Amino acid sequence: MAGRAEHMPRLREEYALAAIRQWFIERPEQLDATSPHLQEFARRVLASSREPEPKELTLVALRSRFHNLRSRVLEANPDDPWWQQQRRLDQSDVEGLVGARILLQGASVPCRACGTNRWYPVDDLRTQMRCNGCLSTFPLPVAPDWSFRLNELVQSGLKWHGLLPTVHLLYVLLQRNSDGYPTRSFVTIPSQNLFEGDSDSPYTELDILALQDGEFLIGEVKSRPEAFRPEGFAKLLEVAKALLPGRLVIAAEGEAWPPEVEGQIDALKQSLADRDVIVTKMLLRWRR
Numbered sequence: 141m142a143g144r145a146e147h148m149p150r151l152r153e154e155y156a157l158a159a160i161r162q163w164f165i166e167r168p169e170q171l172d173a174t175s176p177h178l179q180e181f182a183r184r185v186l187a188s189s190r191e192p193e194p195k196e197l198t199l200v201a202l203r204s205r206f207h208n209l210r211s212r213v214l215e216a217n218p219d220d221p222w223w224q225q226q227r228r229l230d231q232s233d234v235e236g237l238v239g240a241r242i243l244l245q246g247a248s249v250p251c252r253a254c255g256t257n258r259w260y261p262v263d264d265l266r267t268q269m270r271c272n273g274c275l276s277t278f279p280l281p282v283a284p285d286w287s288f289r290l291n292e293l294v295q296s297g298l299k300w301h302g303l304l305p306t307v308h309l310l311y312v313l314l315q316r317n318s319d320g321y322p323t324r325s326f327v328t329i330p331s332q333n334l335f336e337g338d339s340d341s342p343y344t345e346l347d348i349l350a351l352q353d354g355e356f357l358i359g360e361v362k363s364r365p366e367a368f369r370p371e372g373f374a375k376l377l378e379v380a381k382a383l384l385p386g387r388l389v390i391a392a393e394g395e396a397w398p399p400e401v402e403g404q405i406d407a408l409k410q411s412l413a414d415r416d417v418i419v420t421k422m423l424l425r426w427r428r
């Protein structure tokens with residue numbers, strides 16, 4: 141079995157499936173080739189897996205979004221420790237995100253000749269601007285409104301590649317080893333697609349491949365515990381048999397494992413016991 145870094149979006153199918161499931165929950169009536177709802181159905185499935193348009197938000201708008209998100213989370217879970225302590229989005233938080241190039245700073249500037257309003261990153265702003273549309277030059281407005289746009293690579297990682305739970309699990313592994321002690325050494329490589337023999341289509345993907353304090357560790361992580369499926373566990377079993385890691389970590393953002401997923405993890409544990417592969421399950425929660 142060989143690995144290659146992931147390039148293909150792997151969550152599009154999951155988003156489309158979720159939209160289809162949601163459709164049938166909302167409208168359990170039959171959907172067939174002559175149904176008048178077919179066009180709306182197609183539109184929803186397409187929209188669920190479309191690349192989002194980049195959006196710019198001013199500092200005020202970012203703070204308002206943060207406030208709304210905080211209210212929503214605390215309404216659903218009043219004891220959430222991270223959101224209880226993080227009361228507002230400080231300027232230093234935004235500066236940190238801009239410094240790490242997760243947010244890009246820039247401004248929307250209208251062209252005086254054709255009127256096209258376009259967003260430019262701060263490094264592309266100059267006293268004489270050149271319109272990308274009509275190619276005429278015009279002076280930069282004296283006081284443009286700064287706004288912030290999510291780095292498109294980060295956006296695509298978040299939307300399509302499950303970046304956040306993967307980073308979260310890496311962070312947790314970086315803090316503590318399997319014995320509960322602070323991790324002394326940690327080396328990891330990016331998520332990999334795994335291929336059987338010379339096959340061009342991936343057999344499966346692996347989120348985590350790491351060496352933690354000398355132990356070879358592989359892991360699968362999802363944004364919700366419910367997202368684990370039996371066919372995924374069957375593939376993980378084959379991967380673990382081929383790679384023989386010291387530890388296989390199954391992790392998800394959330395508060396509880398559904399009983400059927402827990403049963404599948406136990407079965408995986410038993411199937412790998414005689415190969416000295418320890419299977420660990422882990423629920424991830426953000427803490428400050």
Ligand SMILES: [Zn+2]
Pocket residue numbers: 251252253254255256271272273274275276
């Ligand atoms: Zn123009």
